[in-house]
Amino acid sequence: MRALVVGANGLVGSRLVAELLRREHRVTAMGRGPVRVTSKVPWVSLDLSEAERVTMTIEVTKPEVIINCAAMTDVDGCEREPAKAWTANVEGVATLSRAARVAGSHVVHVSTDYVFDGDAGPYDVDALPNPRGVYALSKHAGEAAVRALCEKDRWAIARTAVVYGWPAAGQKNFGSWLVDTLSKGQTVKLFEDQWVSPSLALNVAQMLADLAEKALPGIWHTCGASVVDRVTFGKKLCERFGFDAALIQPSRMADVKLLSPRPAKSGLVVTRTAEALAHQPLALDESLERFHDEFRKVST
Numbered sequence: 001m002r003a004l005v006v007g008a009n010g011l012v013g014s015r016l017v018a019e020l021l022r023r024e025h026r027v028t029a030m031g032r033g034p035v036r037v038t039s040k041v042p043w044v045s046l047d048l049s050e051a052e053r054v055t056m057t058i059e060v061t062k063p064e065v066i067i068n069c070a071a072m073t074d075v076d077g078c079e080r081e082p083a084k085a086w087t088a089n090v091e092g093v094a095t096l097s098r099a100a101r102v103a104g105s106h107v108v109h110v111s112t113d114y115v116f117d118g119d120a121g122p123y124d125v126d127a128l129p130n131p132r133g134v135y136a137l138s139k140h141a142g143e144a145a146v147r148a149l150c151e152k153d154r155w156a157i158a159r160t161a162v163v164y165g166w167p168a169a170g171q172k173n174f175g176s177w178l179v180d181t182l183s184k185g186q187t188v189k190l191f192e193d194q195w196v197s198p199s200l201a202l203n204v205a206q207m208l209a210d211l212a213e214k215a216l217p218g219i220w221h222t223c224g225a226s227v228v229d230r231v232t233f234g235k236k237l238c239e240r241f242g243f244d245a246a247l248i249q250p251s252r253m254a255d256v257k258l259l260s261p262r263p264a265k266s267g268l269v270v271t272r273t274a275e276a277l278a279h280q281p282l283a284l285d286e287s288l289e290r291f292h293d294e295f296r297k298v299s300t
Contacts, residue, residue, distance in 0.1 A: 001020075002028075004065070008037050013169075017041060067110075089135075093145045093146060107146060108158055109156070113223070118264045125159075159220070162198045164200065164201065165294060182243040186247065187248075188234065191250075197267045199224040203287065210277040235248055
């Protein structure tokens, strides 16, 4: 299978490149700036805002599948710079989708649980989105671009949530930030009133590779199998890593001046994914066990 991984420098994208190579697929990697993936693959330094070059890259590489892991994910940053968020999360996705249709490529597009308002989660794949905030709105519009512009049944939307892994890729993720902070004996404040589906990046990459190989259409929830509040996640991480759980201080979202709204009772139902894919969404304990293994391999 010829695959083009977009956003290959990122947390999920870098692991996806390695996973596809492990499965002996031909991979071209695309991302912003110099290559940071450790695997030796053809590299295209390109931003999705460069529409003509993106289209040309797809014309030349002729991928059977395009997996888009690229996005502007800084939630408050999107609120501050809505035009930048729209360019990255909507216009860039539209460019990919149009080019994929011409090339006959199947598209797997990574989205987010933020497309839901968080009033009544966890949400199944057929739940009605109701995004709040610029990030959420732009990601929902990106989903719409995929559905409208790709060839019928030649697209998949893969929603994930609170992705973490070690080592971090560029910027810290929730898990790596917790490990860094707790290992120094510093306290951390975590929301006790926000429920999420924490997702190990490697597990997400494996599920994305499954979707790509099978060219499965439709909406999929490629995230962790457990829905927990952030305090519970923090304490479970302390238990696995041997940190002092007393360092976790519960807080509430209303106590913090958040620039952009966050879904409170979120989380994603993974029943469809578990039934269809070879790699299962991991429950939290197993996910943290593998996260700890990643940490030990890099740190020793």
